[in-house]
Amino acid sequence: MAVSTSLENAIGMSGAVLFVLLASNIIISVIRKWTPNSVRIPVFIVIIATFVTIVELFMKGYFPPLARSLGIYVPLIVVNCIILGRAEAFASKNSIMDSIADAFGIGLGFTLAIVIISFFRELLGSGGIDMFGFIKFSIPGFSDNPISILIMPTGAFLVIGLLLALFRHLGVMKNE
Amino acid sequence: MSDTSLIAIFVSMALINNFILAKFLGLCPFFGVSKNLKNALSMGIAVLFVMLLASLGTWIIYDLILEPRGLEYMKIIVYILVIATLVQIVEMTIKRTNITLYNALGIYLPLITTNCAVLGVAFWNTQESYNLAQSLISALGAGIGFTLVIVIMSGIRERLELSNIPKPFKGFPIAFLIATMLGLSFLGFGGMV
Numbered sequence: 001m002a003v004s005t006s007l008e009n010a011i012g013m014s015g016a017v018l019f020v021l022l023a024s025n026i027i028i029s030v031i032r033k034w035t036p037n038s039v040r041i042p043v044f045i046v047i048i049a050t051f052v053t054i055v056e057l058f059m060k061g062y063f064p065p066l067a068r069s070l071g072i073y074v075p076l077i078v079v080n081c082i083i084l085g086r087a088e089a090f091a092s093k094n095s096i097m098d099s100i101a102d103a104f105g106i107g108l109g110f111t112l113a114i115v116i117i118s119f120f121r122e123l124l125g126s127g128g129i130d131m132f133g134f135i136k137f138s139i140p141g142f143s144d145n146p147i148s149i150l151i152m153p154t155g156a157f158l159v160i161g162l163l164l165a166l167f168r169h170l171g172v173m174k175n176e
Numbered sequence: 177m178s179d180t181s182l183i184a185i186f187v188s189m190a191l192i193n194n195f196i197l198a199k200f201l202g203l204c205p206f207f208g209v210s211k212n213l214k215n216a217l218s219m220g221i222a223v224l225f226v227m228l229l230a231s232l233g234t235w236i237i238y239d240l241i242l243e244p245r246g247l248e249y250m251k252i253i254v255y256i257l258v259i260a261t262l263v264q265i266v267e268m269t270i271k272r273t274n275i276t277l278y279n280a281l282g283i284y285l286p287l288i289t290t291n292c293a294v295l296g297v298a299f300w301n302t303q304e305s306y307n308l309a310q311s312l313i314s315a316l317g318a319g320i321g322f323t324l325v326i327v328i329m330s331g332i333r334e335r336l337e338l339s340n341i342p343k344p345f346k347g348f349p350i351a352f353l354i355a356t357m358l359g360l361s362f363l364g365f366g367g368m369v
Binding site: 057080 | 200201204256257292345362363
């Protein structure tokens, strides 16, 4: 969530999460029959940590600017509740193909959420979208004086709170 | 960064770069436990305690074992295991020695093993290459900042239970909006360092 200041960061982060989720779901699903029940959580954590390390090294090697702007949030994927949650709730009980499908579903849901949030934050917070130089536009007359509070950390809380309320109002999401 | 003064690190970690409001770490306990003032305080103290221990443990491991041997890339795996082990040891120790303390903090300890705020402090200290004293002060600042915000939040949420909130905003949306306003007021500390 902290990385949702721009679309670039959001997509980089989602890619990393999707990879870790997919890879760890596959491995955990493969070894589920040989993992003793009592030590399964430490085993899952070590597997997830391994893939996070791979992602971190890969990002540092090939996308240094992205790695710099994501900072400590890349290693922190390891304690992302989604990944351990899916490993425990789904991959440790289901077949490999089902686990891959589950990883894609959950990963894409995460991507969608973080992309929507970062889209609003970047568009209104810096006055335009600039994605790796491919897509570039700004709102005329607005980009000189954007709502800069939105790219500050506290802006993320604001955008998420308002989006949640909006989705509930529209009936996309259920009330508690 | 290694010449930053200890006071500057403390103020920065506790107020300016507050873990919850500015770095988004430890949001699960922030939204989960902050419904009740007493629980929030216990949670905050438990986190503070584990942060201190984790910073000490990970600093020793990183600076004395991993770095001299060029094994920096192992830090993610090692940190998680170090923190999990430390929490386990602490839990067993206070269970044997101080049952009152165990009843107060006990149930929160296993929960914060995989708390992103605790691991976040460890990675932050490594990234900024703090020395031992700086690591401990930054953990102390982060823990106090965390406790402060979670306690303020729980006080506000206790009041919210009694107030009339528009239906779509009930629950999480209003909590996020309150966090926004807390964050805005904490921005005022920005000029202190």
